[in-house]
Amino acid sequence: MGGYKLKYSNLQIMRKSYAKLPDVVALPSLTEIQKKSYDDFLQKDFLPEERKNVGLQSLFAEIFPVVSITKKLEMHFVHYSFGVPKYTIIECKRRGMTYQVPFKVTLRIKAPNDIMKE
Numbered sequence: 001m002g003g004y005k006l007k008y009s010n011l012q013i014m015r016k017s018y019a020k021l022p023d024v025v026a027l028p029s030l031t032e033i034q035k036k037s038y039d040d041f042l043q044k045d046f047l048p049e050e051r052k053n054v055g056l057q058s059l060f061a062e063i064f065p066v067v068s069i070t071k072k073l074e075m076h077f078v079h080y081s082f083g084v085p086k087y088t089i090i091e092c093k094r095r096g097m098t099y100q101v102p103f104k105v106t107l108r109i110k111a112p113n114d115i116m117k118e
Helices: 030-042 055-063 089-095
Strands: 003-008 011-016 074-082 103-110
Touching (some): 030 055
Antiparallel strands (some): 074 103
16 A cells, blocks of 8 residues: 655655555645635735736626715725735734734725716
């Protein structure tokens, strides 16, 4: 019976396999797949004008513009951005806090006299 190696950062772990058939395809790193999916959803490493219409960008594009009941005001989505975290990941772990980053959305309100406000 064979085994396979899993690599976590700089640590390698040997796992014993009890399968009767040999592995045909290596197991993908499920954590890496999840992290890539999350990064694709956020698109935080792209400038607002470079973002594809997927993930959060797609969600905001689908929801906006929002029009008031009287049809006199419209709220348009401009862009979103992420701020600088107050604490590092290590500092958050040490303090028993969750890791958080400010999330800012810029919206524009269009009034009847076509004055735009952000």
